[in-house]
Amino acid sequence: MRRALGIGLWVAAVAAGLAVYVFLPRLMSDFHSRDLAHAGVLFIAIVGLNMLTGYTGQISLGHGALMAIGGYTTAALVVHEHWRDVWTIPLAGIAGGVVGLLIGIPALRLSGLYLALATFAFAVAMPSLLRKFSGLTGGTQGLRFLESAPFQVTGLKGTVTVFGHSMTQNHFLYYLTWGIGIVGFAVAWLIVRGGFGRAFRALRDSEVAAVSAGVAPAANKTLAFALSGVYAGVAGSLLAIQTEIVNPLSFTVVLSVLIVVGAVVGGLGSLPGLVLGALFVEYLPTLAGHFSTRAGVPDFVYGAAIILVVILLPGGAGGLLRRAARPLTSWLYTRP
Amino acid sequence: MRALYVFAALLGAFMLATAASGARTATPGVTPTEIVIGGTVPMTGVASGFKTVGLGASYYFKYVNGHGGVNHRKIHYIIKDDQYDPAQTSDKTRELVEQDHVFAIFNSLGTEHNLATRPYLNALGVPQLFVGSGGTTFGKDHKQWPWTIGYQPNYRAEGTIYGRYVAKTTPKARVGVLYQNDDYGKDLLAGFTKGLGKKAKLVVSKQGYNVDDPDVQSQVARLKSAKVKTLMVFATPKFAIQSYRFAFQLKWRPKVFVNVVSSASNILKLAEIASSKKQVEGSVSIVFLKDPTDPRWAKDRGIKLYRAIMKRYKDKGINANDVYNVYGMSVAHTFVEALKKAGKNPTRASIMKAATHLTLRNDPFLLPGVVVRTTPSDRFPLDQARLERWHKSRWISFGGLFRVR
Numbered sequence: 020m021r022r023a024l025g026i027g028l029w030v031a032a033v034a035a036g037l038a039v040y041v042f043l044p045r046l047m048s049d050f051h052s053r054d055l056a057h058a059g060v061l062f063i064a065i066v067g068l069n070m071l072t073g074y075t076g077q078i079s080l081g082h083g084a085l086m087a088i089g090g091y092t093t094a095a096l097v098v099h100e101h102w103r104d105v106w107t108i109p110l111a112g113i114a115g116g117v118v119g120l121l122i123g124i125p126a127l128r129l130s131g132l133y134l135a136l137a138t139f140a141f142a143v144a145m146p147s148l149l150r151k152f153s154g155l156t157g158g159t160q161g162l163r164f165l166e167s168a169p170f171q172v173t174g175l176k177g178t179v180t181v182f183g184h185s186m187t188q189n190h191f192l193y194y195l196t197w198g199i200g201i202v203g204f205a206v207a208w209l210i211v212r213g214g215f216g217r218a219f220r221a222l223r224d225s226e227v228a229a230v231s232a233g234v235a236p237a238a239n240k241t242l243a244f245a246l247s248g249v250y251a252g253v254a255g256s257l258l259a260i261q262t263e264i265v266n267p268l269s270f271t272v273v274l275s276v277l278i279v280v281g282a283v284v285g286g287l288g289s290l291p292g293l294v295l296g297a298l299f300v301e302y303l304p305t306l307a308g309h310f311s312t313r314a315g316v317p318d319f320v321y322g323a324a325i326i327l328v329v330i331l332l333p334g335g336a337g338g339l340l341r342r343a344a345r346p347l348t349s350w351l352y353t354r355p
Numbered sequence: 356m357r358a359l360y361v362f363a364a365l366l367g368a369f370m371l372a373t374a375a376s377g378a379r380t381a382t383p384g385v386t387p388t389e390i391v392i393g394g395t396v397p398m399t400g401v402a403s404g405f406k407t408v409g410l411g412a413s414y415y416f417k418y419v420n421g422h423g424g425v426n427h428r429k430i431h432y433i434i435k436d437d438q439y440d441p442a443q444t445s446d447k448t449r450e451l452v453e454q455d456h457v458f459a460i461f462n463s464l465g466t467e468h469n470l471a472t473r474p475y476l477n478a479l480g481v482p483q484l485f486v487g488s489g490g491t492t493f494g495k496d497h498k499q500w501p502w503t504i505g506y507q508p509n510y511r512a513e514g515t516i517y518g519r520y521v522a523k524t525t526p527k528a529r530v531g532v533l534y535q536n537d538d539y540g541k542d543l544l545a546g547f548t549k550g551l552g553k554k555a556k557l558v559v560s561k562q563g564y565n566v567d568d569p570d571v572q573s574q575v576a577r578l579k580s581a582k583v584k585t586l587m588v589f590a591t592p593k594f595a596i597q598s599y600r601f602a603f604q605l606k607w608r609p610k611v612f613v614n615v616v617s618s619a620s621n622i623l624k625l626a627e628i629a630s631s632k633k634q635v636e637g638s639v640s641i642v643f644l645k646d647p648t649d650p651r652w653a654k655d656r657g658i659k660l661y662r663a664i665m666k667r668y669k670d671k672g673i674n675a676n677d678v679y680n681v682y683g684m685s686v687a688h689t690f691v692e693a694l695k696k697a698g699k700n701p702t703r704a705s706i707m708k709a710a711t712h713l714t715l716r717n718d719p720f721l722l723p724g725v726v727v728r729t730t731p732s733d734r735f736p737l738d739q740a741r742l743e744r745w746h747k748s749r750w751i752s753f754g755g756l757f758r759v760r
Contacts, residue, residue, distance in 0.1 A: 050454035150565060159565040160467060160537055161441070165474035175478050189453065264471050268440045268567060 025351040040197055044190050052193035053261070054301065059196030060258045062297035065281040066200070066207050066290070067250020072279075073287035074211055075243040076223030077126060081138030082251050083274030084145035085122075087265075089115045089255030094162040094265040095155055097171045104164065104171055105195065108256045115252015116245045123244025127237055142275040146267035161266025164259075172263055196257050203250060208290055210246070219243055220288075284328050286337020295336035299328070382702045384458030390425070390694065390701070393433035393451035394463040396487070400438035401566060404592040404622070405464050407673060408487055409434040411683020412462055414668040415691075421667075425694045432687075433457065437468060439566070444468040445475070452481055459484050459706060462506075462686050466490040466539040469503075477502045482707050484693075485686050485736065489513065489615070491542055494735035502703075504710055504734045506686050508615070508759040510539060511546035512738070513641060514589070516759065517612050518550020520639070520742065521557070521585060529559045531583030531609070533574055533598055535590050536563035543589040543614055559583060564594060575601040578609075588613045596626045603630030611638040615740075619678035620646050620750055627748065638745040641759070642752055643725055643737055644681045649749060657719030685720040689713070689727050689736060724756050735760075 044052045068082050089111035096102040096110065122141065126134055149156045156162065164172050173179055174188030181191065210216055218239045221229035226236055259265045277300050285296020307320035332339050384391035396409030413432050420429040433455055435447035444463065451457045460476055463469055464487035473493075476483045477500050485506040486493045493505035521530060532547065534540035540563065548555050560581035562574035571594050578586060579602065586602070586609040588595050595617035602609065613623070618640035627635045645652045645661075652658040661684060665675040673680070694701060696709035711734065715727035725739045738759050743752040 048454060050450060053449065053453070146567070158536070159567065163441075163471055166470060169474050169478075175474075177479065262442050262445055263475075264442050264445050266440075266442060269442045 021351050028347075028351070037201075040201060044193055049187050049189050052187075052189040056189070056192040056196040056261055057258075058297045058301035059193070059200045060254045060261065061278065061281055061300050062200045062294060063196075063203055063257070064251050064254035064278045065285060065293050065296055065300075066204055067247040067254070068278050068282045069285070069287060069290070069293060070207055070211065070219075070250070071243050071247035072282060073289070074216060074219040074223060075240055077240060077243065078131070078135040078279075079138040079244075079247070080135050080272075080275050080279060081122070081141035081145075082247070082278045083270050083272065083276075084142045085115050085119055085248050085251035086255030086258065086274065087145050087149065087270035088118045088248075089252030090259035090265045090270060091149065091156055091162075091255075092252070093256040093259045094164065097164050098157075098162045098167040099155075101168050101171055103173070104260045105173055108199070108253055108260075111256030112249045112253040115255065116249035119248015119251065120241055120245035122248070123241035126244060127240055139272070139275070142272045145270060149267045149270075157266070159267065161264060161269070164263040173260075192261055196261075199253060199257065203253070204290065204293075207250075211290070215239070215242070223288075280325060284325070284332075284335055286335025286339075289335070289337030289341065291340055292335050292337025299336075382458065382700075383452075383456040385428075385701060388428060389431050390428045391431045391433065391455060391457050392459050392461045392484075392690075393435065393455055393457040394461045394487075395435045395437040395444045395447050395451075395468065396462070396464045397439035398434065398436035400440070401593060402439035402465070402591055405439075405487075405679060407677045407679040408464055408683045408686075409462065410670065410673060411677075411680035412687035412690075413683070414664050414680070415684040415687035417668045418664045419687075419691055425691060426699055430691070430694075432461065437465075439465060439468070441465070441467045441471040445471050448472040448475070452476070452479065457481075458701070459703065461485060461690055462487050462683070464488065466510075466542070467537055469493065470538060473500055473503055480703060482703055482710070484706070484710055485689060487686070488539065489542070490538060491546075492538075494733075497732065497734045502707060504707075504729065504736070506689070506736050507682075508641070508643060508737050508740050509735055510542040510614070511549070512759040513615060513740075514543040514546025514548075515550035516546075516641060516740075516742070516757075517587060517614075517639075518547040518552070518554075520550075521612070522551050522554040525585060525610075526554060526557075528557060528585040528610075529581070529583050530557045530585045530587065531560040531562070531578040531581055532558060532587040533562050533564070533571060533578060533590055533594075534587075535594070536565050539591075539616075540589045543587075547587060547589075564590070566591070570594075570601075571597050572601050574598075575607075576605065579605050579607040583609055585610045586612070588617065590614070590617060592617045592619075592622045592625075596622065596629050599626040599634055600629040603634045608634060611635075613638050613640050615641050615643075618642070618743075618750075620648050621674060621677050623745055623750075624748065632748060635745055636747075640743055640745075640750070641740040642743045642750060643722055643740045644678060644685060645720055645722060646678055646750060647681060648676050657721075660719055681720050685718055688718050688720060689715060692727075722752075722756070 071077050071079055092111040092114040093107040096107040097104050129137055150158050169175055174191050177188055178185055179191040218234045221234050222236055281296040281300040284299045286292035303321055307317040310320050397403050398406045416430040416432050437443040437447050459482035461484045466488040469486045469488055483503040489507045489510040491509040491511040493503055534544050560578050562577055564571045564574050575598055588598050595613055623635055645658055647658055692715050693709040697706040711729050711731045713727055713729045718727055727736045729736050739756050740759050741752040741756055742754050743750040
């Protein structure tokens with residue numbers, strides 16, 4: 020009986036989440052869906068990072084650079100090869116995954132702070148690398164979709180028709196980004212609750228114990244890096260599609276740091292809180308700007324808010340959700 | 356727990372506030388009492404020296420609003436900070452169009468930045484007025500981009516003038532070029548090469564820098580080691596000042612031509628502080644605005660008006676001698692005149708028509724004789740200038756007014 024109730028609650032929660040996804044844009048101005056779509060990009064990258072940092076314990080400060088791989092894959096295909104922008108997303112994911120895998124191999128020899136520093140160096144070097152290969156990347160100017168291939172941009176004139184259903188470009192971007200985000204989230208959930216997830220967590224908690232239990236550390240760690248790279252690549256691709264321009268400034272170290280902040284605030288090692296992590300990173304700068312727009316004040320408020328959240332919610336939003344739901348879950352999962 | 360509630364409540368309130376402001380009228384941004392326009396200007400970041408291009412314009416609008424506005428409508432000018440990053444320009448411009456429902460985009464600054472938004476604005480039919488860049492394409496390619504019009508003298512023509520001048524006055528000089536490696540710097544470089552004509556081989560070294568490079572030290576060193584005697588500085592203010600400084604540190608004193616983007620007297624005075632008066636002495640540039648620090652204009656009607664507006668409306672911490680304020684007021688003046696001609700109830704089409712049928716002889720902020728003139732096929736509003744030389748810490752213009760085409 021309680022078990023059935025538990026399943027019912029799960030179904031209700033998922034249905035409520037999907038309803039929010041479908042109806043949210045109708046509650047706010049059209050332009051606001053564009054902001055939400057941007058939050059969706061961060062969400063996807065944060066889910067990917069959480070799989071790496073939250074579940075296998077490998078810190079990456081270089082996810083902005085992995086997003087650059089995805090973003091530039093999309094941009095190069097659109098601008099040089101005249102692909103339609105949305106069809107480049109899978110390839111951008113694959114490119115991100117391959118680069119993630121390549122980083123994962125040397126990362127095996129590093130751990131903790133050393134890994135963080137190495138990935139940080141990758142993020143710092145990325146803008147210069149992008150400028151170096153200017154034939155492909157457009158150098159400092161970057162690649163401008165609208166100028167080089169306007170007809171490959173979905174919704175240039177403001178409306179998009181999907182399955183006979185017409186919507187504005189901003190709504191389209193929202194549904195596209197969060198649609199991919201929800202699928203990515205479900206896939207991540209399936210991975211972490213299965214055998215891979217157990218192996219990841221075992222490696223995080225004690226590598227020696229995991230190895231003696233038969234978990235292959237090298238294979239699992241690089242796999243986590245590659246998976247995480249796929250998410251970052253897809254996120255970068257969506258970011259490029261939204262802004263219709265990529266340049267080295269779009270993927271700086273700050274982006275990498277924001278993703279880490281989002282993952283920490285959302286709750287490392289848990290998934291449901293990550294939506295809040297993404298919204299936090301997206302909206303806090305704007306909210307901070309409401310206090311005062313004097314130079315330095317928004318940054319100060321932003322920093323203070325991050326510190327406060329980390330102190331007040333050590334487990335992030337995910338930890339908070341778990342604590343809040345504990346009476347219910349313990350009641351549901353205890354035999355009467 | 357409570358922190359989360361507070362955060363969620365703030366978020367909710369914020370969303371409601373922005374949702375409520377989405378009301379529309381027939382012509383976006385035009386109500387019986389107000390005209391809303393907007394543009395992007397780097398208020399912070401590497402090119403924040405240009406912020407007064409936007410602020411100067413905003414002070415002029417305040418002055419006009421204080422005198423009843425245009426056809427009883429006040430001009431509400433929204434400046435968004437894009438930090439000189441074209442991706443942000445793109446984002447902020449969409450915000451202006453789709454959230455703030457502006458009537459037109461006005462005075463957005465930067466070549467790359469306006470290139471990034473031009474296809475979008477033209478697809479939607481939003482006027483992209485008086486672009487804050489001398490990019491030649493903004494005036495030339497009006498067939499493809501009917502909703503776009505430039506303002507200042509175009510870079511290609513400016514480069515051509517320097518080229519001709521160098522070829523004529525110093526036909527044996529070893530010439531070096533420092534240029535910003537983007538559409539802006541390359542436009543000037545192309546014009547310069549064209550102006551040199553057969554003397555193009557005088558150029559012994561061309562050094563590009565990227566706008567997000569920290570400095571131009573190595574470029575300056577390479578120019579010096581190429582034994583350059585005449586240096587073209589096609590760079591934005593921060594890098595132009597650096598070029599004087601690093602040349603000074605290397606004890607190298609070439610004859611400098613500094614493009615109009617960085618030749619405001621306040622910028623050259625900073626260059627003097629960063630190097631020496633002797634280092635900057637003799638620099639050459641072009642000029643089309645009245646310089647508020649020039650004693651020639653002390654009693655001039657335009658500069659008196661400028662001083663009065665600055666005294667009344669300027670923000671704290673803004674230097675009233677910053678020439679970019681004058682530029683901002685001039686472009687705002689042109690917008691106001693165009694708006695007056697756009698009819699009692701202006702539409703996007705009528706302001707575009709007015710902006711492309713201008714003959715303004717009375718702009719108080721421009722050099723005497725400079726006329727703002729446009730036709731549907733001539734979208735270079737400002738195309739006259741004079742040469743000037745830096746002497747004893749101020750600009751002295753020489754030669755007559757000529758057309759920059």
